[in-house]
Amino acid sequence: MRYRKAAYRRAPISRLTLLIAGLLGCVFCLAWNVLHDRRQHEQPPDRFGFGRPATQHEIDSEAIAIAPDGLGLPPGQGDSAIGAPVYKLKCAVCHGATGREGPFQKLVGDTGKTKTIGNYWPYATTVFDYIRRAMPLNAPGTLSADEVYGLTAYLLSANRIISPKTVLDARTLPSVEMPAKNYFIAHDSIWKPQ
Amino acid sequence: METPIDRRSFLASAATTAGIVLLKTAMGQTIQAAGHPLSAAKDQVLHDPTHTPGPPPSAIGTRSRFETIKLAPSDTSSRTPLQSLYGIITPSDLHFQRHHGGVPTIDPTKYELLIHGMVDRPTVFTLRDLKRYPALSRICFLECSGNYRGNKPELTPQDICGLTSQAEWTGILLSNLFREVGVQPKATWFLAEGGDAAVMTRSIPIHKGWDDAMIAYGQNGEALRPEQGYPARLLLPGWEGNTNVKWIRRIQVTDKPFMTREETSKYTYALKDGKYSQFNFFMDARSIITFPTYPLQIDKGWVEIRGLAWSGRGRIDRVDISTDAGRSWHPANLNGPVLDKAHTRFTYLWNWDGNETEILSRAVDDTGYIQPTLAEITALRGADLGYHLNPITAWYIQRDGQVFFKPPATKKS
Numbered sequence: 001m002r003y004r005k006a007a008y009r010r011a012p013i014s015r016l017t018l019l020i021a022g023l024l025g026c027v028f029c030l031a032w033n034v035l036h037d038r039r040q041h042e043q044p045p046d047r048f049g050f051g052r053p054a055t056q057h058e059i060d061s062e063a064i065a066i067a068p069d070g071l072g073l074p075p076g077q078g079d080s081a082i083g084a085p086v087y088k089l090k091c092a093v094c095h096g097a098t099g100r101e102g103p104f105q106k107l108v109g110d111t112g113k114t115k116t117i118g119n120y121w122p123y124a125t126t127v128f129d130y131i132r133r134a135m136p137l138n139a140p141g142t143l144s145a146d147e148v149y150g151l152t153a154y155l156l157s158a159n160r161i162i163s164p165k166t167v168l169d170a171r172t173l174p175s176v177e178m179p180a181k182n183y184f185i186a187h188d189s190i191w192k193p194q
Numbered sequence: 195m196e197t198p199i200d201r202r203s204f205l206a207s208a209a210t211t212a213g214i215v216l217l218k219t220a221m222g223q224t225i226q227a228a229g230h231p232l233s234a235a236k237d238q239v240l241h242d243p244t245h246t247p248g249p250p251p252s253a254i255g256t257r258s259r260f261e262t263i264k265l266a267p268s269d270t271s272s273r274t275p276l277q278s279l280y281g282i283i284t285p286s287d288l289h290f291q292r293h294h295g296g297v298p299t300i301d302p303t304k305y306e307l308l309i310h311g312m313v314d315r316p317t318v319f320t321l322r323d324l325k326r327y328p329a330l331s332r333i334c335f336l337e338c339s340g341n342y343r344g345n346k347p348e349l350t351p352q353d354i355c356g357l358t359s360q361a362e363w364t365g366i367l368l369s370n371l372f373r374e375v376g377v378q379p380k381a382t383w384f385l386a387e388g389g390d391a392a393v394m395t396r397s398i399p400i401h402k403g404w405d406d407a408m409i410a411y412g413q414n415g416e417a418l419r420p421e422q423g424y425p426a427r428l429l430l431p432g433w434e435g436n437t438n439v440k441w442i443r444r445i446q447v448t449d450k451p452f453m454t455r456e457e458t459s460k461y462t463y464a465l466k467d468g469k470y471s472q473f474n475f476f477m478d479a480r481s482i483i484t485f486p487t488y489p490l491q492i493d494k495g496w497v498e499i500r501g502l503a504w505s506g507r508g509r510i511d512r513v514d515i516s517t518d519a520g521r522s523w524h525p526a527n528l529n530g531p532v533l534d535k536a537h538t539r540f541t542y543l544w545n546w547d548g549n550e551t552e553i554l555s556r557a558v559d560d561t562g563y564i565q566p567t568l569a570e571i572t573a574l575r576g577a578d579l580g581y582h583l584n585p586i587t588a589w590y591i592q593r594d595g596q597v598f599f600k601p602p603a604t605k606k607s
Contacts, residue, residue, distance in 0.1 A: 047374050050323040054308055054316035062308055062444055065385055065395055068453050113578070115459065120470075123453045130455040133393040134295065140391050180470075184462065187471035 066129040070174035073128070076145030077169035083154025086147050090136045099158055104137075108158045118159030122184045124176035128152045128168075149173070263288065266352055271338065272421075273356025276502065277484045282333070282537045284359035286414045291421045292338050292357065294456075295391030298441055302417075302425040307371075307409070311384070311447035314376030321425050324409055327366040331412070332431065334535045335360040335504045337477045339434035339461060342583035344568070347590070347598035351484045354587060354599060358480075358504070360537040361422075363429050364412025368403045371445075377403075381447045385454075386428045389443035396437045397451035398430065402475075406431050409442065432506030432535035433475045434582070436461055463580030471575075477506030479565050480584035481513050481540070481557035492595040494548040499526070502537045505559035510538040512558040517544050519552035519588070526555070546591070552600055554588045568602040577604060 066072040087099075095101075099108030109116045117127055132148045134140050143151070149168045157164045162176055257263070265272040265288055272291040274284055284290075291297075302321050310316035338357035343349060381400050388394040398407075408429040411418060418424040423440030430437050436456055451457065451473070462472045481503035486492045503513045509532055514523035526540040540555070557565040568585035588600040 044328060048327060048370070049374075050326050051317040051319040051371075051374060054310055054318045058308065058318065059310050059316055063310065063446060064393070065387065065446060065452050065454070067448070067450065069450075117459075120459060122458050126453055126455050126458055129395075129452070130459075133395070134391070134455075137295075140295065140393070183468065184458070184470050184472045185465075186473045 064129075064133060066125045066132075068123045068125050068174065070125065070170055073125070073170035073173060074145040075170065076149055077167050078146045078148070078150030078153055079167045080150070080154045080157045080164040082146060082150030083152070084150075086143075086151055087154050090139075090143075091151070094137060099155065107155055116159065117155055118161065118179065120180050122178050122181045124152070124156060124161070124173055124178055127155060128173060265291065266356060267291075271357060273352050274359045276351040276356055276358075276482065277487055279484075282360055282502070282531070282533075282539050283414060284361060286361065286416070286419050286422070289336075289359040289361060289413075289419065289422055290338065290357045292340075292435065293390065293392075293421070293440075294394050297420050298390045299420065300389060300425060300441060305425050305443075307426065307442060307445070309371060309375045309445045309447070311445075312378040312381040312449065313447050314378065315374070317371075317375045319371065321411065324366060324371075324411065324426060327370045329364060329366060330408070331362050331364040332408075333360065333362045333531075333533055334429075334431040335477075335506075335537045336429075336435050336438055337480075337504070337506075339436065339474065339477065339581040341435075342585070344585070344587075344599070344601050346601060347488070349488060349599040351482050351487050355480070355482055357435070358502075358537070360504075361413045362415065363408060363410040364415075365408045365410035365426070365429065368407040368409055368428070369405075371409065372403055375447075377447055380449055382449045383447075383451050385444075385446040385448060385452050386437070386439040386442055387444040387446070388423075388439045389441040394436075394439060394456060395452065395454040396439055396456055397448075397454060397473075398428075398437060399473075399475075400447070402430055402433065430475075432477060432508075434461065434477055434506075437475065461581055463582065464576060464578035466574070466576035474582050477504075478582065478584050479503070479505035479507070479510070479557040479559040479563050481510075481555040481565060482587050483515075483553060483555045483589055486553075486591070486597050487589055488598050490597050492546065492591070492597065494546055494595070497544050497546050499542040499544050499553060499555075501526075501540055501555050503528075503540055503555070503557040504535070504537045505557065505561075505563070506535055507563065508560040509534050509536075510540075510557055511560045511562075513538075513540040514556045514558070515540075515542040515544075516554045516556075517546075517551060520554055520586075523556065548593065548595075550591060550593050552588045552590050554586055556586050568604055572604045579604075 063072060094104040095107050100106055106114050106116050109118055121127065128148055131151055132143060152173065153162065153166060153168045156162045156176060157166065161178065166172065263275055263278045265274060270292065274288055274290045305321045307319045307324065335358055341355050341357035343354050377400070383397050384400055384403055385395055385397050409426055410429040411426045413419060413422055418427060423442070426442055427440040428438050428442045457472060461474070462470045463474070465471050481501055483499055483501040485500040486497060499515060503510045510528065513526040513528065515526045516523050526542040529539040529541055532538050565584060565586055571583060571585060572579065585602055588602065590598045590600040
């Protein structure tokens with residue numbers, strides 16, 4: 001009974017002490033945290049310095065993309081006469097004897113709804129780029145530069161875009177004008193907020 | 195000793211003393227049965243599982259053998275079973291797939307990403323290098339821009355638009371690498387190239403690279419699935435699936451697009467005036483009811499209509515539901531989280547009176563864009579439909595409760 005009473009009377013004092021101690025603690029914690037935070041989470045640097053410099057050799061052997069202005073086109077050349085036998089041997093089985101039959105993508109033709117190199121491709125450089133990187137489907141990346149120039153010439157002349165005699169190389173290919181070139185417009189979306 | 199309780203307590207004490215060996219012996223039958231799903235499933239139905247201990251903890255968890263959920267593969271793609279999923283995350287093995295040269299096998303210890311072109315410091319990054327940059331995770335959808343089918347009534351949500359999926363992707367912001375290599379101020383585009391047999395390439399406006407583009411190496415808490423670009427892919431939140439180049443091996447910074455085959459011959463579409471629309475990056479707002487749908491047959495009375503809505507331009511603001519073939523529309527519940535450029539789950543409680551009707555959903559995003567009908571799309575673009583079709587989808591419900599997809603009219607009636 002006495003013990004409880006005494007404890008009860010002393011309580012206000014201890015509460016005040018506790019409060020002050022608590023406040024001090026909070027201030028200390030906050031200050032420590034701020035300092036600690038600064039040390040732990042520094043502003044990210046502009047550069048981390050990860051990765052290693054690429055060699056020119058690496059870039060040259062990996063950068064196979066061809067731009068419409070011809071950037072990236074390799075040395076070499078080819079015409080329809082070089083391309084025709086390669087087409088027959090490595091492409092006809094999937095794209096048809098003349099490029100119109102399928103069973104897969106039709107590569108020749110400028111009529112009807114079928115979209116082909118002849119009526120839908122805006123740049124001749126894309127033909128070279130795509131054949132070299134992705135065809136033939138069962139062995140992509142195995143054609144020589146001359147073969148790809150030849151196949152490109154073969155398909156462009158089959159589509160009546162160039163004459164069968166035209167020799168394609170890094171200089172002549174980018175200058176081939178494609179019928180579909182001016183039909184393409186860059187579109188964000190035709191559906192605008194209403 | 196043969197009463198269930200006795201046997202169980204015996205096993206418990208035996209397991210603590212004799213440990214794994216005895217436990218394995220006791221489980222022998224169950225483990226063997228696991229090799230024959232049908233007989234095992236039958237066993238489990240016939241035997242009360244409270245009287246027979248199940249298999250011990252395993253190295254990898256598996257789906258219940260009663261769940262037969264699957265992708266629907268074709269020659270060119272695999273579609274996600276949207277009608278069978280809960281919530282907003284697509285399980286990694288059910289994420290839709292579209293490849294152009296099959297799925298490559300890439301050794302992560304040999305993986306390298308080359309960044310060059312209009313940069314101050316052409317650099318090669320290993321996977322280890324990439325993982326040292328500050329990591330972040332975000333949930334967003336990925337949708338193929340060829341994601342539409344609608345030619346017959348016997349179509350499921352998976353058939354109609356199963357080329358959309360959602361994951362929590364983990365990786366780094368591409369802007370980290372742009373700063374690292376010193377992308378030059380004059381650069382306006384970059385080419386992203388994959389390391390698959392198609393060596394797939396797309397040209398991307400540089401601002402997306404500085405904005406929220408990621409190089410992702412994680413998917414739903416683990417490494418990317420090979421079908422999703424293992425060990426690293428480009429992730430462009432909200433942009434057409436094909437631009438999110440998988441197995442990314444090279445980035446070439448330039449000041450003009452390369453006009454690759456996938457941005458000229460493909461992923462372009464005809465407009466009315468004889469022009470073709472190119473670089474259609476944004477996936478516009480779309481929704482689909484995933485329940486009730488073909489081939490289900492429903493009962494008269496309360497039906498919770500459920501579905502998914504998403505937009506590549508921002509958050510879903512609202513989903514409207516019509517249960518009277520489009521005459522009136524009512525807002526559905528959005529069951530959070532409602533995330534930026536993310537599949538959002540919606541529900542709508544409906545008391546079906548048993549009369550034949552059509553139910554539809556319509557998404558509205560926070561730009562104010564309203565999901566169109568197919569007739570509205572064709573009115574704007576013409577009838578030569580190609581990519582980026584996101585029409586309102588209607589489900590026809592017969593008197594007997596049988597649900598069918600309703601192929602939409604292409605012309606305004």
